[in-house]
Amino acid sequence: MIYKGSCHCGKxxxxxxxxxxxxxxxxxxxxxxxxxxxxxxxxxxxTLLTPEDAASTYTFNKHVIQHRFCPTCGIHPYAEGVDPKGRNMAAINLRCVEGLDLTSIPVTEFDGRSI
Structure with missing residues (x-):
């Protein structure tokens, strides 16, 4: 299935x-x-529908995940990194994807504080 998403302002x-x-x-x-x-x-x-440089990048801690955010509205729609098997991955903030019923999506808790 194809989904569309964006930050709040659409940049x-x-x-x-x-x-x-x-x-x-x-x-x-x-x-x-x-x-x-x-x-x-x-x-x-x-697939980005806007130029890659429309998003700013924030990294912290081990600097392995590029947290991408809109410099205009401040929303963080996705992040990029490499998984333990060396594959390029994206982490999408589902709150930025159009038309989803978030209450119907099962949520798994992850203890990222322990890492």
Whole structure:
């Protein structure tokens, strides 16, 4: 299935391809503040509809995840990184995807604070 999403102002927009079967709620210092519900997919399944430089990047701790956010409205629609198997991945904030009923998506809690 193809989904569309964006930040609040639309300066950062994207399409996703895949089946959303669940989400992750992480309690690390950044995710808990953002309130993200994350869905992970291969980076090649994320297509930016706006220029890549429309989003700013924030990294912290080990600097392995590029947290992407809109410098205009401040919303964090996705992040990019490499999984333990060396694959390029995207973590999509499902709260930024159009037309989802978030109450119907099972959520798994992840203890990111312990990492």
């Amino acid at each position: 950062v927009a994207f399409e996703l391809e895949g089946d959303i079967e669940g989400a992750v709620a992480c309690n690390c210092s950044i995710c808990s503040r953002k309130g993200s519900l994350l869905w992970f997919l291969p980076r090649e399944k994320l």
